[in-house]
Amino acid sequence: MTAQSSIQPAFDPVAARDDFEILAKKVYAKPLVYLDNAASAQKPRQVLDTMRNFAASEYANVHRGVHYLSAAATERYEAARETVRKFLNAAAHEEIVFTKGGTEAINLVAYSYLMPRIAAGDEIVLTVMEHHSNIVPWHFLRERNGAVLRWVDVRDDGSLDPEALDAAIGPKTKLVALTHISNVLGTVTPLKDIVARAHAKGVPVLVDGCQGAVHEVVDVHDLDVDFYALTGHKLYGPTGIGVLYGKAAHFKTMRPFNGGGEMIQEVTRDLVTYADPPARFEAGTPPIIESVGLEAALDYLASFDRAAVKAHEHDLLMYAREAVRQFNWLRVIGDAPGKASILSFEAEGMHAHDLATILDREGVAVRAGHHCAQPLMERFGVMSTTRASFALYNTRAEVDVMIEALAKARKILG
Amino acid sequence: MDDSLRELYQEVILDHSRHPRRFGKLERATNTAQGYNPLCGDRVTIYLIVGQDDRIADIKFEGRGCAISQASASLMADMIVGRTVAEAEKLMGGFLNLVKGEEVRDLNGEDREKLDVMAGVSAFPMRVKCATLAWHTMKSALEGGGAAKTE
Numbered sequence: 001m002t003a004q005s006s007i008q009p010a011f012d013p014v015a016a017r018d019d020f021e022i023l024a025k026k027v028y029a030k031p032l033v034y035l036d037n038a039a040s041a042q043k044p045r046q047v048l049d050t051m052r053n054f055a056a057s058e059y060a061n062v063h064r065g066v067h068y069l070s071a072a073a074t075e076r077y078e079a080a081r082e083t084v085r086k087f088l089n090a091a092a093h094e095e096i097v098f099t100k101g102g103t104e105a106i107n108l109v110a111y112s113y114l115m116p117r118i119a120a121g122d123e124i125v126l127t128v129m130e131h132h133s134n135i136v137p138w139h140f141l142r143e144r145n146g147a148v149l150r151w152v153d154v155r156d157d158g159s160l161d162p163e164a165l166d167a168a169i170g171p172k173t174k175l176v177a178l179t180h181i182s183n184v185l186g187t188v189t190p191l192k193d194i195v196a197r198a199h200a201k202g203v204p205v206l207v208d209g210c211q212g213a214v215h216e217v218v219d220v221h222d223l224d225v226d227f228y229a230l231t232g233h234k235l236y237g238p239t240g241i242g243v244l245y246g247k248a249a250h251f252k253t254m255r256p257f258n259g260g261g262e263m264i265q266e267v268t269r270d271l272v273t274y275a276d277p278p279a280r281f282e283a284g285t286p287p288i289i290e291s292v293g294l295e296a297a298l299d300y301l302a303s304f305d306r307a308a309v310k311a312h313e314h315d316l317l318m319y320a321r322e323a324v325r326q327f328n329w330l331r332v333i334g335d336a337p338g339k340a341s342i343l344s345f346e347a348e349g350m351h352a353h354d355l356a357t358i359l360d361r362e363g364v365a366v367r368a369g370h371h372c373a374q375p376l377m378e379r380f381g382v383m384s385t386t387r388a389s390f391a392l393y394n395t396r397a398e399v400d401v402m403i404e405a406l407a408k409a410r411k412i413l414g
Numbered sequence: 415m416d417d418s419l420r421e422l423y424q425e426v427i428l429d430h431s432r433h434p435r436r437f438g439k440l441e442r443a444t445n446t447a448q449g450y451n452p453l454c455g456d457r458v459t460i461y462l463i464v465g466q467d468d469r470i471a472d473i474k475f476e477g478r479g480c481a482i483s484q485a486s487a488s489l490m491a492d493m494i495v496g497r498t499v500a501e502a503e504k505l506m507g508g509f510l511n512l513v514k515g516e517e518v519r520d521l522n523g524e525d526r527e528k529l530d531v532m533a534g535v536s537a538f539p540m541r542v543k544c545a546t547l548a549w550h551t552m553k554s555a556l557e558g559g560g561a562a563k564t565e
Contacts, residue, residue, distance in 0.1 A: 028416065349432075351480035353454050354423070357541060361416045369454045383455050383478055412423050413481065 011308035017393045019044035019300075030363030033398045038183050038211060038342050038389030039367050041236045043297075050296035051238065051289050062288055063262060063279070077288055080295035081278070087298045088228065088245050089219040095251065097244040097278040098286050102210040103133040105229035105244035106177075108281060109206050110137035112254040113227070113246075114175055120146030123173045125203075127152045127160060127189070128379045129182040132372040134208040138177060148172075153379065158185035158334035166197040176205045180212025180228075184371045184387065185334030186317070186342030188216065195224050204250070210234055214391075215313065215340040217306055220245050232290060236391075237297030241290035244281070251277035258283035309392045313341035316390040320399045327406060329414065333380050341390035344371075347406075350413045352384040358412055359386075362405035421534030422541075423481065430485035435492045438474045445558070449477075449551030451543055456483045458548050460555045468498050473552075480544050486532060487548030493528060499556055505529075506549045512536070513545045 017023050020042045025032045034042060054076060060069035062077045081096050090096055099105045114124070124138045128151050141147040150173070152165045160178075169176065176198045181188050195205045204226035209218060213230040220228050227250070232241040246254075256263050256274050260283035265273040274280050301309075320343050324330050329348040347355055356368035367387045370377045377383060388402060440446075440461035449458045456479030463472040473495050475487045490509075494502040508521035509529055515536030518526065535545045 353480040353541070353544065354482070357422070357538060358419060361419050374455070377455070412419065413428065 011304055011312050011392070013312055013393055013395055016044075016304075017395075019046060020393055021045060023393060027363050027365075028361050030361075031401075033362075033364040033401045035388040035390065035394065035398070035402060036365045036367050037214075037391035037394075038234070038371075038387065040233045040239070041214070041391050042393070043238065043293075044236055044300050046300045047237055047293050047296045051293040054292045055289050059289065061285055073288060077286070077291050080291040083295040083298050084243055087213075087218070087302075088243075089221045090245050091221060092248055094277045095245055095248050097246065097251075097281045098291055099229075099242040099244050099281075100240055100287060101233075101242035102208065102229045102231035103242070105227075105231075105242050106134055106206065106208060107137045108244055108257045109227050109229075109246070110141060112257045112281070113250060114147075115141060115145065116255065118145050118147050118174050121148060121172060122146075123148045123150050123170060125150045125152060125165065125168045125173055125176045125178075127154065127165070127178045129154055129158070129160075129185055129187060129373065129376045130177070130179055131183050131208060131210070132374070133210075134177055134179060134206075135375065147174075151375070152178075154185070154187065154376075155336075157336050158182065158187045158339070159336035160187060160189045160194075162190050162193045162197060165194055169198055169201050169203055173201070173203045176203055177208070178205070179208040179210075180218075181215055181340045181342075182334065182373075182376070183211050183342065184344050184373050184376055184385065185336065186339035186344075186389075187334060187336040188212070188338055188340055191223050191225065199224065211340065211342070215310060226250055232294040232297065235294070235297050236300060238287075238290045238293040241287040241294050243294075246277075248277070251281070254281075256280050256283065260284040262286070304392070312392065313390050313394075316394055316396065316399060317341040317343060319396050320388065320390070320402070323399060323403045324406070327410070329410065330406070333382065333385055342387065343389070344385040344387045346382050346385050347410075350409065352386040354413055355386050355406075355409050358409040359402065359405045362401065362408065364402050364405045366402070418534065418537040422538060424531060424534065426531040427485040427534075428481060430488040431481035434475075434484055434488035436474050436488065436495070437476065439476055440472060440474045443474075445555040447551050447555035449547045449554070451479070451483070451547050453543065454480065456480060456544065456547060458483065458487055458551050460487075460548065460551045462552070462555050464499065464556070468500070470494055470497055470499065470502055475548060477548075479547070480541075482535060482541055482544040483547050486545045489528070489532065490548050490552060493525070494552070502556070503553065506553060509549055510546060513542050 022042050058072045060073045062074040084096050150168045152168045198205045206227040207225045209228045209230040228245040230243050233239040263283040331346045333344045352368035369384045443461035444464045445462040458477030461474045465471045473491045504520050511518045513535040
């Protein structure tokens with residue numbers, strides 16, 4: 001594949017780069033090539049400016065004061081919730097809970113939804129490609145409540161067989177918890193099919209959408225998922241904020257997660273009653289400035305044709321995938337059809353950390369390690385992988401820099 | 415090529431990592447410990463035979479990890495065999511100074527020269543833990559074993 005033969009997508013990544021000040025940065029006197037987007041994406045000035053302007057002119061605590069700024073901030077905070085609702089196509093604002101991140105969102109479901117419903121011997125179905133944030137909360141229930149974790153394997157190409165997952169759902173299954181997009185393999189899971197199968201057996205489905213929300217247009221109504229967790233910082237938004245979507249019917253029945261201010265109706269010396277969702281799950285002062293930043297990030301994404309952005313990211317993935325074929329010492333892990341723009345690989349005789357160190361000195365930022373997915377590493381018989389993950393602002397020229405750096409690493413270490 | 419990279423991945427390091435010395439298991443070890451770097455998943459197990467005279471009569475290690483961690487373990491095993499526990503700990507102190515880019519004390523000329531191949535690590539703060547894993551594990555083995563972590 002050459003640059004000339006490609007069809008120009010209707011999205012201009014080079015123009016978008018101007019929105020990201022950090023991309024002009026040099027590291028070790030070399031232009032930064034930021035390919036660690038699956039860990040965290042960079043922030044466009046639209047997000048940074050919005051947060052700054054909000055903090056400089058409209059900021060106060062929300063839902064508390066009667067004063068002007070408190071009302072203004074509350075309005076902005078709730079408007080951000082509405083933007084998230086639209087982004088996910090949720091039915092109602094009370095189905096959108098702000099959390100401090102994707103991890104907290106999943107922990108909230110583990111604690112408030114599943115813990116009261118699970119008894120010793122009950123099962124939770126997971127895939128081997130889950131991130132630790134969608135594993136460890138379920139281990140807590142294994143440790144505390146005797147829950148049993150049932151693992152669904154992936155195929156050798158990293159794809160997920162919905163029938164295999166279906167087969168793992170039994171009479172004792174209380175929840176299916178799976179990722180929308182694997183943070184290591186890039187695999188996009190067939191959610192709609194899986195949700196239909198789980199629901200046919202009366203089992204709810206939680207989706208870890210931390211990667212999924214970045215690369216796919218998410219419609220929770222169409223997917224019919226019970227819970228969908230996402231994080232702001234991978235979506236070009238700020239750290240410190242995430243979202244838990246949950247069906248209103250579930251949220252209504254759930255106990256609070258954290259206790260504190262904002263989440264109560266009334267507190268006396270002897271009694272406490274809780275607020276309705278979403279406030280019930282938002283104890284304490286929420287990430288107010290971050291909510292406005294997240295809204296700006298979603299607006300930023302919405303300013304593009306998302307299908308064109310996806311096509312661009314896919315082009316980068318295919319371009320990189322083709323280019324690494326020249327290295328017979330490199331094994332790509334995860335080749336599922338239709339996968340997202342995440343390329344993980346193992347290099348013969350070279351540890352991922354050595355490789356990443358050499359790439360780093362060429363200005364290329366990649367991730368090396370187990371990517372918080374140790375069961376998956378075990379599945380593929382590797383200790384660690386090197387991962388390049390592409391965002392909307394990456395270019396083919398940057399892929400070329402990575403390829404050259406890989407060749408150099410081979411020269412040094414090989 | 416970047417000089418600091420050349421310094422980090424010099425031939426001696428790569429040779430140690432490809433052909434680690436004293437790699438394997440000691441069935442009759444008096445002291446063992448496992449080390450783990452949760453950041454990258456590197457693992458090392460150190461086996462020691464410490465004699466009545468407090469001398470490290472034998473040492474072997476097993477593990478998987480990056481070139482830096484493997485080379486460091488290999489070099490360490492090579493250097494501390496035959497030394498007393500106190501001497502090994504002193505060597506470790508000097509080594510830690512070296513890879514952290516601190517002033518190196520307590521190393522004689524010959525030891526300093528041997529360990530100097532690891533000095534390039536000090537330019538890579540994110541990789542210092544790779545270099546120190548085996549040494550912390552060795553110390554943990556001397557102190558009665560168990561698990562050492564780099565965190």
